[in-house]
Structure formats: structure tokens, C-alpha cells
Amino acid sequence: MKAGIIATELKLHAPFTMFGTITGIIIMAAFIQFRVPREISSALFWTMHPLHVLLSALVTTAMYRIHSQRNIIKIIIIGYVGSIGIATLSDSLIPYVGEWLLELPHRGIHLGFIEKWWLVNPLALGGIVLGYVISHTKIPHAGHVLLSTWASLFHVLMALDKSVDVVTTILIAAFLFLAVWVPCCTSDIVFPLLWIHKKEGETA
Known part of the structure; x- marks a missing residue:
């Protein structure tokens, strides 16, 4: 049952992930072509x-609520770990490995929940509250994929010099794809559904 739900959700959200990756490649090419300063990449x-x-x-919170009972403590833990942990993996750790x-x-490596804890952690809690209220995930997921793509991209662009060869550009694009596809779908779909008991999934 759980595997079927995960497979269905991955299939439904695949177009968003592909679109996000394409936009990232376009932005990266433009930044390299016009030699946009690293400071702008950092700010972005x-x-x-x-x-x-x-x-x-x-x-993450909305996905868990759709398929489960509403245990508030569990919702907060899953929403926080699924967002902070996996967003850090997507935006910072995987890009840094590529760099x-x-x-x-x-x-x-730039860890937002530590470097800017006063901003990132409250936003995670705010997202949990919103996810508790919102009952659908497709539109937020589309925005999430784009933001993940761009955050990962700008992390890499901060590490670049003024010129990049074709091979490096292709490899960056590959890391960008991995940074978006795996963590985003894990955070939004796989991670929250892993915590759903069979009985909850059947009654949700």
C-alpha cells in the first residue's frame, strides 16, 4: 500500500521536477554568459x-496529513526534520560535494539552519503550520522544486570563478538534477509517507 502511494506521488510530481531542472540550467548558462558577480549569487x-x-x-507536513491521522507532535517532528534536514542536503551538501x-x-558549505538560524528555523515552523492547514500539495510542490533548484544552483554559482568550461557546466547540471530530484521527492513524498502506518494510510 505504502509503496503504491509513493510510486503514484512520484509519477504525479515528475513534471515539476523536470521543469525545475530545466530552469536551473537556463539560469546557470545566463549567469556564466554574463559573468554575474558571486555576491549576487550569495544574496540569491x-x-x-x-x-x-x-x-x-x-x-512535507501536508503530505503526511493527507495520508495519516493528525498527531500534532509527530507532525511537527516530521515537518521539521523533513524540511531542514533534506533542504540542507539539497541546497548545501549535494552542491558542495559537486563543488x-x-x-x-x-x-x-553553507548551513542555513546554523548560519542564519534566526531566519531558517522560524520559517520551517511557519511552513509546518501552513501545511497543517493546506490540504493539497501539487502547487506548493511545484514552487518547492523551483526554489530547491535555484538554491542549489546559487550555492554552486558562489563557488565558481569567472569562466567555466563546457565539461564543468555539464557536470554542474548533473549535480543540479540530483540535488533537486532525489531530495525534493524524498522530502515531499517518501519521507512523510514512511512514517504512515498501514491503518492510517487506509483510513486517510
């Missing part, structure tokens, strides 16, 4: 990442 990362956490918490493997000149 610290805008997109907190918003990503907000929507991640919203969608490290590609030996980008300004590589670094």
Missing part, C-alpha cells in the same frame, strides 16, 4: 534557501 542563495525550507515544511569533486575555486 540566502533568499531561495530559507524560502525552500518554508515550502518544504509546508509540503569539491570539480575543485571549484570558491567552494564552501
Whole structure:
């Protein structure tokens, strides 16, 4: 039952993920072509990442509520861990691995829930509250995928120099795809559904 729900949700949300990846590749190409300063990428990362956490918490919480009973403590824990943990993986850890493997000149890891705890953590809690109220996930998930793509992208762009060869660009695109597809669908779909008992899934 649980595997069937997960497979269905992944199929329904695949177009959003593909669209997000395409937009990221386009933005990356534009930034490289026009030599946009790293400071702008940094500012955009610290805008997109907190918003990503907000929507991640919203969608994770909403997905759990759709398919389960409404235990408030469990909802808060799942919403927080699913947003902070997986958004950090998507926006910071996977991009940093790519930066490290590609030996980008300004590589670094940026953990929003620590560096800007006063912003990121309250937004996660706000997303949980919104997810408790909102009863659908498709539109928020679309926005979540875009924000995840852009946050991951700007993390990588902060590490770049002024010029990038074709091979590096292709590899960055591959890491961008991985950073979006796996964590986003895990956060929004797989993670909350893993905590649903069979009885809950049948009665939701």
C-alpha cells in the first residue's frame, strides 16, 4: 500500500521536477554568459534557501496529513526534520560535494539552519503550520522544486570563478538534477509517507 502511494506521488510530481531542472540550467548558462558577480549569487542563495525550507515544511507536513491521522507532535517532528534536514542536503551538501569533486575555486558549505538560524528555523515552523492547514500539495510542490533548484544552483554559482568550461557546466547540471530530484521527492513524498502506518494510510 505504502509503496503504491509513493510510486503514484512520484509519477504525479515528475513534471515539476523536470521543469525545475530545466530552469536551473537556463539560469546557470545566463549567469556564466554574463559573468554575474558571486555576491549576487550569495544574496540569491540566502533568499531561495530559507524560502525552500518554508515550502518544504509546508509540503512535507501536508503530505503526511493527507495520508495519516493528525498527531500534532509527530507532525511537527516530521515537518521539521523533513524540511531542514533534506533542504540542507539539497541546497548545501549535494552542491558542495559537486563543488569539491570539480575543485571549484570558491567552494564552501553553507548551513542555513546554523548560519542564519534566526531566519531558517522560524520559517520551517511557519511552513509546518501552513501545511497543517493546506490540504493539497501539487502547487506548493511545484514552487518547492523551483526554489530547491535555484538554491542549489546559487550555492554552486558562489563557488565558481569567472569562466567555466563546457565539461564543468555539464557536470554542474548533473549535480543540479540530483540535488533537486532525489531530495525534493524524498522530502515531499517518501519521507512523510514512511512514517504512515498501514491503518492510517487506509483510513486517510
